[in-house]
Amino acid sequence: MIPSILPTYSRAPLSFEKGEGSWLVTQDGARYLDLGAGIAVNALGHAHPALVQALTEQANRLWHVSNLYQIPQQQALADRLVAATFADTVFFTNSGTEACELAVKMARKHFFDAGQPERVEIITFSGSFHGRSSAGIAAAGGEKLTKGFGPLLPGFVHLEFGDHDALHAAISERTAAIMIEPVQGEGGIRTVPDQCLKGLRDLCDQHGILLILDEVQCGVGRTGRLFAHEWAGITPDIMMVAKGIGGGFPLGAVLATEYAASGMTAGTHGSTYGGNPLGCAVGAAVMDIVDDPAFLAEVRTKAAGLRQRLEGLVAAHPEVFEEVRGTGLMLGLKCRVAPADVVRAGYAQHVLTVPAADNVVRLLPPLTITEDELAEAVARLDAAASALAAPEPA
Numbered sequence: 001m002i003p004s005i006l007p008t009y010s011r012a013p014l015s016f017e018k019g020e021g022s023w024l025v026t027q028d029g030a031r032y033l034d035l036g037a038g039i040a041v042n043a044l045g046h047a048h049p050a051l052v053q054a055l056t057e058q059a060n061r062l063w064h065v066s067n068l069y070q071i072p073q074q075q076a077l078a079d080r081l082v083a084a085t086f087a088d089t090v091f092f093t094n095s096g097t098e099a100c101e102l103a104v105k106m107a108r109k110h111f112f113d114a115g116q117p118e119r120v121e122i123i124t125f126s127g128s129f130h131g132r133s134s135a136g137i138a139a140a141g142g143e144k145l146t147k148g149f150g151p152l153l154p155g156f157v158h159l160e161f162g163d164h165d166a167l168h169a170a171i172s173e174r175t176a177a178i179m180i181e182p183v184q185g186e187g188g189i190r191t192v193p194d195q196c197l198k199g200l201r202d203l204c205d206q207h208g209i210l211l212i213l214d215e216v217q218c219g220v221g222r223t224g225r226l227f228a229h230e231w232a233g234i235t236p237d238i239m240m241v242a243k244g245i246g247g248g249f250p251l252g253a254v255l256a257t258e259y260a261a262s263g264m265t266a267g268t269h270g271s272t273y274g275g276n277p278l279g280c281a282v283g284a285a286v287m288d289i290v291d292d293p294a295f296l297a298e299v300r301t302k303a304a305g306l307r308q309r310l311e312g313l314v315a316a317h318p319e320v321f322e323e324v325r326g327t328g329l330m331l332g333l334k335c336r337v338a339p340a341d342v343v344r345a346g347y348a349q350h351v352l353t354v355p356a357a358d359n360v361v362r363l364l365p366p367l368t369i370t371e372d373e374l375a376e377a378v379a380r381l382d383a384a385a386s387a388l389a390a391p392e393p394a
C-alpha cells in the first residue's frame, strides 16, 4: 500500500523536535550536530533569535496580501539585494526551481523582444541540478532526474562539465544563455575554477548571450562571499537564489540586470506567494546578518580551519576518504566507500551530513557554527570513519 506521504524520499529513521543553533534535538533529547543545515537552507542555524523575531513580528501583523498590492517588505528586500549585488531588479519565488523557471523564461523573452526569437537554447552542464520542475529537470538533463518524465521541455544543450572545446562548438545563433552553478551542490561539490567562470563571462560577451548563475546552494554567504561568483570577479546577467536567503522560510529570488530583464513587463510572469511579507521579512533579517564583511570574513576563517581538519581526517582514513573539495563552508569529502554508508555512520555518532553525486558526502554547516562545534564535528566524523573501517561487531 502506498504510504500516506508520497514515497519520493528514502528517509533516515530520524525525527527532530527542535533546533538550537547548530544542533537538532530529538523527542528524547538526543542532540545531533547538524552539518547539513537542511541542505544549505538554515544558513544561520536553527531558531536564530533575529529570524524568529522577524517572522513572529510579521506574523502578528500581516501574512499575505497578494502582488496586486504594494508589499513594503518585498520592496525593502529587493532594494537591499540590488544594493548588494550586480542586479538592477529582483523577482521573488518560493523555491529554487521556480527561480529556474523564471531564469529560463526571462532569457528567452529577452531575445524574443530583441528581435532574435530563434535564440532559445540554454547550455547547461553534466552533474548540474536546477530543481525538480519540468524546466529544472530538462535544464539539468541527468537521467536520474528526467527518466520517465518526457517529453521534456526542449531547448537545452547539455555539455560535459569542463569540456571547453564542446562549449565553443555548441554556441550558435540559437543560443540564448549559459546556465551554471559556480559550485555544483548535488553534483558532488564541484567548484568551477575562477578562470573558467571568467572565461564563460567573456564567451557570453563575445557572442552576445546571457550568463545565468544558479547560486541556489552556493549563494548567501556559503562560500565566504555574499555570492560565489564574487570570487571570480565577474557578474552574471541573471542569478537564481533560494535556500539560504530564507534561512528556513521558503523563499527564492531571481536577480537580473535591467538588460536581461527587459522583456519581463507587466503580466509576463507572476506568483501568488512569491515575495509575501513573511518570507521577505525573514529574508531581510538574513541579509542584515550575512551581508556584513565581518560576518563573511569569519565564515572564511572558519572554513579554512574546517578544511585543514578535514585534510587531517582524509589522511587518517585513506581507506574511507579520497579528498576534500569545495569552497568556504560548502565542502565535500570524496569517499572510497558508498557515501550513504558514511552518512549513516555519522548518524550513529550524532553528526548529520548529506550525500551527493560523484561519491561525495557534503558538509554544509550553518554559517554561524562555532570553531568548537567544527572541532567536535570532525571528531565525530573521525569516529564514524573508524567505525566504518572496523569490522562489524557480531
Ligand SMILES: *Cc1c(COP(=O)(O)O)cnc(C)c1O
Residues within 6 Å of the ligand: 094, 095, 096, 097, 098, 129, 130, 131, 132, 181, 185, 186, 214, 215, 216, 217, 218, 242, 243
Ligand atoms: C536545491 C537547488 C535547486 C532547487 O531548489 P528547490 O527550492 O528545491 O526548488 C536548484 N538549484 C540548485 C543549485 C540547488 O541546490
